[in-house]
Amino acid sequence: xxxxxxxxxxxxxxxxxxxxxxxxxxxxxxxxxxxxxxxxxxxxxxxxxxxxxxxxxxxxxxxxxxxxxxxxxxxxxxxxxxxxxxxxxxxxxxxxxxxxxxxxxxxxxxxxxxxxxxxxxxxxxxxxxxxxxxxxxxxxxxxxxxxxxxxxxxxxxxxxxxxxxxxxxxxxxxxxxxxxxxxxxxxxxxxxxxxxxxxxxxxxxxxxxxxxxxxxxxxxxxxxxxxxxxxxxxxxxxxxxxxxxxxxxxxxxxxxxxxxxxxxxxxxxxxxxxxxxxxxxxxxxxxxxxxxxxxxxxxxxxxxxxxxxxxxxxxxxxxxxxxxxxxxxxxxxxxxxxxxxxxxxxxxxxxxxxxxxxxxxxxxxxxxxxxxxxxxxxxxxxxxxxxxxxxxxxxxxxxxxxxxxxxxxxxxxxxxxxxxxxxxxxxxxxxxxxxxxxxxxxxxxxxxxxxxxxxxxxxxxxxxxxxxxxxxxxxxxxxxxxxxxxxxxxxxxxxxxxxxxxxxxxxxxxxxxxxxxxxxxxxxxxxxxxxxxxxxxxxxxxxxxxxxxxxxxxxxxxxxxxxxxxxxxxxxxx
Numbered sequence: 001x002x003x004x005x006x007x008x009x010x011x012x013x014x015x016x017x018x019x020x021x022x023x024x025x026x027x028x029x030x031x032x033x034x035x036x037x038x039x040x041x042x043x044x045x046x047x048x049x050x051x052x053x054x055x056x057x058x059x060x061x062x063x064x065x066x067x068x069x070x071x072x073x074x075x076x077x078x079x080x081x082x083x084x085x086x087x088x089x090x091x092x093x094x095x096x097x098x099x100x101x102x103x104x105x106x107x108x109x110x111x112x113x114x115x116x117x118x119x120x121x122x123x124x125x126x127x128x129x130x131x132x133x134x135x136x137x138x139x140x141x142x143x144x145x146x147x148x149x150x151x152x153x154x155x156x157x158x159x160x161x162x163x164x165x166x167x168x169x170x171x172x173x174x175x176x177x178x179x180x181x182x183x184x185x186x187x188x189x190x191x192x193x194x195x196x197x198x199x200x201x202x203x204x205x206x207x208x209x210x211x212x213x214x215x216x217x218x219x220x221x222x223x224x225x226x227x228x229x230x231x232x233x234x235x236x237x238x239x240x241x242x243x244x245x246x247x248x249x250x251x252x253x254x255x256x257x258x259x260x261x262x263x264x265x266x267x268x269x270x271x272x273x274x275x276x277x278x279x280x281x282x283x284x285x286x287x288x289x290x291x292x293x294x295x296x297x298x299x300x301x302x303x304x305x306x307x308x309x310x311x312x313x314x315x316x317x318x319x320x321x322x323x324x325x326x327x328x329x330x331x332x333x334x335x336x337x338x339x340x341x342x343x344x345x346x347x348x349x350x351x352x353x354x355x356x357x358x359x360x361x362x363x364x365x366x367x368x369x370x371x372x373x374x375x376x377x378x379x380x381x382x383x384x385x386x387x388x389x390x391x392x393x394x395x396x397x398x399x400x401x402x403x404x405x406x407x408x409x410x411x412x413x414x415x416x417x418x419x420x421x422x423x424x425x426x427x428x429x430x431x432x433x434x435x436x437x438x439x440x441x442x443x444x445x446x447x448x449x450x451x452x453x454x455x456x457x458x459x460x461x462x463x464x465x466x467x468x469x470x471x472x473x474x475x476x477x478x479x480x481x482x483x484x485x486x487x488x489x490x491x492x493x494x495x496x497x498x499x500x501x502x503x504x505x506x507x508x509x510x511x512x513x514x515x516x517x518x519x520x521x522x523x524x525x526x527x528x529x530x531x532x533x534x535x536x537x538x539x540x541x542x543x544x545x546x547x548x549x550x551x552x553x554x555x556x557x558x559x560x561x562x563x564x565x566x567x568x569x570x571x572x573x574x
Contacts, residue, residue, distance in 0.1 A: 025089040029098060032081055033429055036101060039078075040432075043071060046132040049150060051432070052141070052375050058150045059157040060128050063118065063164040075108045096559060096566050097429050103254065103563070104433045110251050114243050118168045120236050122180040122226050123517065125165035129158055130187055130363055137190060137197045138359065138371070140383065148200045148208070155211035159218035166222060172230040175238045175516055184223045188216055189361035244484040244519050252520040253437070256565060257527055263481060266474050266526060273471045274304065280464050281307035308468055308502045311461045317399040321389035324396050325355050328368065328386055331403045335412040338455050344413065346550050351378055351420050353411065358385035365510040367398055368406060370416055376423050376431055382416060397506065404456065405447065405465050414446040415439075418557060426560020434561030440521070441528015441564075444473060445536075448529075453549075468502055473529065475501035476522040480515050531564045532556075539571055
């Protein structure tokens with residue numbers, strides 16, 4: 001396929017679509033929204049593969065300078081066209097989509113004008129390549145002929161896109177280069193396993209084998225470049241030389257929150273949370289200890305630390321290495337049964353979830369993660385990948401109660417249930433670009449809610465773990481901001497997470513990775529949790545004796561994963 005002619009064709013089609021966005025404001029917005037979605041999938045073929053969009057764009061996003069310039073120009077054109085549509089003449093649902101499209105375009109413009117990741121982030125191309133190849137390898141619904149076709153195209157393009165990305169790097173960041181080296185190793189492992197996932201005639205398979213060899217060489221060359229030649233370029237130190245200041249926070253929070261106020265709110269949460277955990281922990285502590293003499297705050301924190309570690313290592317809750325999948329299955333069954341027996345939601349979750357061990361080459365460092373990128377099809381199976389125990393591990397890294405806590409956030413009634421509702425009722429735009437603050441905040445809200453409603457038979461252990469999870473979020477948000485500001489070092493972030501947030505040492509690296517690749521993620525999650533608690537509090541106060549929790553959940557989820565301020569409008573709190 002001629003890439004240049006294809007881009008020209010995309011641009012001409014894009015221009016024609018923009019010219020068609022004339023007439024009434026609702027019809028103009030509908031045309032523009034449709035044009036943007038088509039454009040987005042054409043420039044992001046891996047996402048087109050995820051969501052099973054038809055078309056011939058089956059490779060990787062282009063990383064050359066010319067393609068980026070065209071991309072930037074298109075984003076500017078979309079913003080101009082969108083600004084010419086009067087949002088006040090749109091229906092309330094259309095206005096939500098309008099504002100979310102505007103936010104997405106502003107986000108793209110921020111990435112292109114300010115963040116400029118292609119100049120310093122060697123992970124950018126590797127993540128694109130990994131996501132595409134992972135889909136080819138693991139996407140359950142991909143027919144074999146299509147799987148082979150996409151694999152052939154991606155493997156042919158891989159050396160080109162990696163080389164183009166290397167040419168765009170103007171700076172080097174040791175933190176991101178180290179992560180890139182690990183991802184290259186995982187990519188090579190994936191490529192070595194890929195032939196086992198493909199079935200075709202011998203000539204095609206031989207061609208794929210040759211392309212895999214060339215791709216591995218290209219990745220190894222890229223790795224050599226990151227450990228050698230790139231050192232001649234200007235060095236960037238994280239976070240000092242990166243755009244993670246207050247203006248960045250304003251962007252990631254939608255220009256609706258003040259950073260200093262978020263900091264003050266988080267700081268005010270710490271002592272009350274510690275006190276609540278302490279009062280729950282003390283009876284457990286006194287079962288094995290004499291009455292302690294309190295000299296300072298450290299004595300209180302030591303009681304908490306002892307209790308949390310005791311709960312995490314309780315022999316009756318340990319999961320053997322060969323019982324991990326059944327442990328997750330039992331947890332999900334109990335959670336689902338609880339939320340519907342308590343009538344916490346009107347609608348029952350109907351999508352099936354298949355548990356499976358994550359492939360050894362998975363780039364996700366979380367203990368469990370959900371594969372959920374599907375078209376708006378509520379009957380489609382979701383795959384819940386579980387980190388596989390090592391051959392020598394006699395116990396799993398999480399115990400039964402910790403698995404319940406994780407599943408409460410990620411599956412029921414957390415992310416999976418939220419996502420399933422978005423599939424059912426939201427527009428395509430909202431489904432593709434969910435509001436990050438609402439998305440993240442719901443997971444913590446949902447966990448808090450299900451424990452407060454009595455999951456686990458009101459056991460103290462669950463309440464301690466739930467409060468510890470919230471304390472970890474607060475401390476992570478503060479550490480994240482302090483780290484970005486240069487007020488604490490990377491080692492001090494580790495110390496804060498382990499000693500003040502009670503984060504297990506094996507989870508600290510994952511949290512640091514998030515801080516260094518997903519700016520203000522924990523701040524967004526904290527804001528989301530606080531806002532959702534505020535909304536349910538106001539709703540409960542307004543309803544009085546007529547308050548029904550399931551009805552609140554219906555209203556909170558019915559429009560999809562929309563920004564918090566849009567959610568407040570739906571509840572008429574603004």
